[in-house]
Amino acid sequence: MASTKKEVANEILPFIRLYKDGSVERLIGAPYVPPSLDDPETGVSSKDMTISHNDPNISARIFLPKQTQPSQKLPILVYFHGGAFCIGSAFDVIDHRYMSSLSSQVPALVVSVEYRLAPEHLLPAAYEDSWAALQWVASHSVKDDQSLLDGKESWILDHGDFDRVFLGGDSAGANIVHNMVMKAGVEGLNCGVKILGAFMNQPYFWGSQIIGNESSETHYKTAPYLVWSLFYPSAPFGIDNPMVNPMGPYGPSLAELGCSRLLICVAGKDELRDRAVKYHELVKESGWRGELEDVYQVEGEDHAFHLIDLDCEKAKNLIKRLAAFLTK
Template sequence: MESATSDIAIDGSPLLLVYKDGRVERLLGTQIVPPGLDPKTNVESKDVVYSQETGQSSRLYIPKNVSSAQKLPLLVYFHGGGFCVETAFSPTYHNYLNPLVAEANIVVVSVDYRRAPEHPIPAAYDDSWVALKWVASHYGGNGPEEWLNCYVDFDKVYLSGDSAGANIAHHIAVKIGNEKLDGVKLEGIILAHPYFWGKEPVGDEIKDPVVRAKIEGLWRLVSPTTSGSDDPWMNPIDNQSFASLGCTRVLVCVAENDILRHRGWYYCEKLKKSEWGGEVEMMEAQGEDHVFHLFKPTCESSVAKLKKVAAFMNQDKALN
């Protein structure tokens, strides 16, 4: 009798396992928590379907004492997880976004998208674009969701995400620049530990062929038709898309011990030299690893990052 491990077709640990019969076992991000009033921050949340076609939902957040008399900036957030694990409804993201909403005094739409390998790339990008179009349908106060109609300033829209979600945020911002989206004025994007890669190392990026092959292997798992690590979805930095970035401000956050750190710096350098012409800010957390702020939300570095992100979205207030 064969052992259970011999039934594994693809070992994508520590994220997931794919078995020969097609079954997918996710090893991370499988918990979910319900929306509602968070007693620590007094932030309220609820889940709303944004696509009847796929049944996908978003989790919406509004801060304490929100009033339709004062429209608030909107953050559209895309969760991370290598395009294959985690959801917008996991405690990881729920516990991150509640304090951010309270600190920044913003409205958040946290997008849940279909995940690979059941729904390979570009499903995550397609769903994220559909979610943003659904958000835009509320411009003018005539959309299906009351919170967006009443409380959002559509002249102050931001996109953000961590890891794979930061990758999505970049590509959606480029799509806005190329195609425009009536009802949404994209002010800026916030990329936390962005999941970009490439065939050739940049700077002091790790050169170990085994490690690089594993990273490419994960990408091939979620994008079976890919051309490899230089696929523009994974390596957008060299495909001349920067000039189309549909915002005027970018904040990139990296962590000193993160294997993706060098890509974040490379992204910033290339963006500054491009024809885009906007403002780029960089924040590096010393001694920290990939998405540390999600797993250690109360540590000094996480609190500093939270405050930086909140300030980035309220820059005009600081100038007044």
Template sequence: MDSSSHSQELLFEFPPFLRQYKDGRVERLKGTDTVPPSTDPSTGVASKDVLISPQTGLSARLYLPAKLPTDHNHKLPLLVYYHGGGFVIESPFSPTYHAYLNSQVAQANVVAVSVDYRLAPEHPLPTAYEDSWAALQWVGSHSTRNGPEPWLNDHVDFNRVYLAGDSAGANIVHNMCMRAAKDGGVGGVKMVGSVMIHSFFWGSEPVGSEIKDPEGRAGIERAWKFVFPGSGGCNDPDINPAKNPNLSGLGCRRVLVCVAEKDVFRERGRLYFEALGGCGWEGVVEFFESDDEGHVFHLFKPDCEKAKELIKEVGLFLNNH
């Protein structure tokens, strides 16, 4: 077999996101477009990009709402956002996430840090977790008002920090909250709550009305092993939090679990809600369901009424201290 034909041999296909070939080449099929930071004409939200770690290339896009307090002693909540994309595609710089953060920041009137963690398979898990934790440490470095980023120094109330994410990003949010509990928190930062939108959680056995088709389940399990080769499988607490005996130590006091009726991961979101409510965790967990919608529908149909309802619900949560 010549080298050109070898380069076309598939090692792994992760539809509809990417293909990896046996020669190591990775072909991303979507989620690679980017847009620059800007001042959004419809919301007035300003954004800019920052480099957090020159060593790893970890970066983020920051968002500042148009309505800043006139009283300099009054600061705004901070939203640290982790994008979805199966751990293999997308970034804070994509048109999809840039548009969503502009809308959410404007609606909730918060400052936001949208984290550009490194992607699998070039950087398999736990790299995304490590990058996401490093981003939180960077946020915490501003709590004394002398960090490297003026927007955080000048405008953020570090007693009102929230984490949020969709799909794989929601998985990251959960794991950051668990790590915060284990490591004694993030210095100078009070992580008040987390928003879990259509969380990428799974397990080896079906729950509720979850799909029971062995082939369909195996596809999700293969995808998890692809992004996290060192994982023990789909009962690993990283992807199946209900199996974590330490769940009651979750490192925030409020959680909003958002699910969509037609999402394959819906039952896992409900299970997470029930597990938090019954494990002895001392916080408050809320549940919000979007009827007749699928996985991360709000990103692809941002102008539909259900998307607006979801953004409003998240905004209310971020401002109910």
């Protein structure tokens, strides 16, 4: 009797398994949760929006905190979730709770972007979707021509403060933040919108050169290497492509970062920590004219600890630090 067991072509543990028949098995993930009005825990309302109906279809979940003044203008946070470019969603229960909490504590209007995932959509699809979403948000700042406002999102139009636009993300999402800020610094955003600040929480960077405590024996076998090699096989310069290795030999000057303030957060036991710290050092040395906050390090914790346990004290303190950055 022929075996029905499928053959594995590749896998990136603990995230995903790819089979030779082309099927994909996501090994971890959180369930979908619908948007809601007046969340009982935070008071934040949320709804889902389609940004682009065309190919690709891009969407987002928008979070609006409870307000004391109906006409109050709020900071706008455009957020990119993590998940190694292959798992995670703006619509899952983890990111929904995370964004609801952050939205309520700032308070801020949050646009959490749902970008296409690998391996069904190889990179640079996630970057392209994220840039389109960011430009869509910026397009809401048009005020003089009513015809340009047709089809726009009312929460952004009514409550967004375009003098306080921020980007934020975790892990792969923080990598997206870096690339969006670099692209904005060169190309600019719709309607002349400027990015006031950006936070990169435990950002995903990697490269061919060993940095800090990284192991030379497993450097090319780790998830950070496999993610890039499998999900962006056409990337020029491979693992030293500046989108994943902005500290490498092919990267443009970090002085081109297109924001005015920057915060880097790391976890003490994270294998990505030393690269994030090095990135911080290079920004400081680059001549970038923005305000660089001190690295915020959470000792004794591993990568994505705050998403694994949203209710632990250190996760709550991290959200407070992010909220403080967004309100400074």
